[in-house]
Amino acid sequence: MRQVAAVDGFRLAYDRAGRGPAAVLLHGWPGDRADYEEVAPLVAAAAEVITPDLRGFGESDKHQADPAGRYSADAQARSVAALIEELGLERPVIAGYDIGSRIAQALAAARPRPGPGPGDLAPAARYR
Numbered sequence: 573m574r575q576v577a578a579v580d581g582f583r584l585a586y587d588r589a590g591r592g593p594a595a596v597l598l599h600g601w602p603g604d605r606a607d608y609e610e611v612a613p614l615v616a617a618a619a620e621v622i623t624p625d626l627r628g629f630g631e632s633d634k635h636q637a638d639p640a641g642r643y644s645a646d647a648q649a650r651s652v653a654a655l656i657e658e659l660g661l662e663r664p665v666i667a668g669y670d671i672g673s674r675i676a677q678a679l680a681a682a683r684p685r686p687g688p689g690p691g692d693l694a695p696a697a698r699y700r
Contacts, residue, residue, distance in 0.1 A: 600670025
């Protein structure tokens with residue numbers, strides 16, 4: 573079901589379904605949350621799944637702004653982190669492909685928590 577949250581100066585559209593531990597699925601370029609249309613119901617059978625449209629994609633806000641400042645992986649990660657906080661998700665699994673994976677890595681680097689993370693990967697394995 574489509575919902576919208578105002579976070580970090582952007583309105584992000586997202587779908588939310590399922591129950592249990594949370595999983596946030598981040599789409600790639602040039603997609604949107606519909607990229608997970610077939611996967612999300614499978615995940616929702618065992619978890620709460622959130623699929624946002626990233627800044628500038630799908631039904632989320634598209635501000636006229638410097639792309640390097642407002643649409644970088646770090647900026648996108650700030651919005652995803654703010655959405656996670658807004659929704660009250662505790663330690664969600666973050667997954668993504670293409671730019672979604674880069675945003676997930678930026679989020680993990682900006683908000684490290686105990687447990688496995690990008691710091692546990694050899695440098696050659698990080699940004700493939």
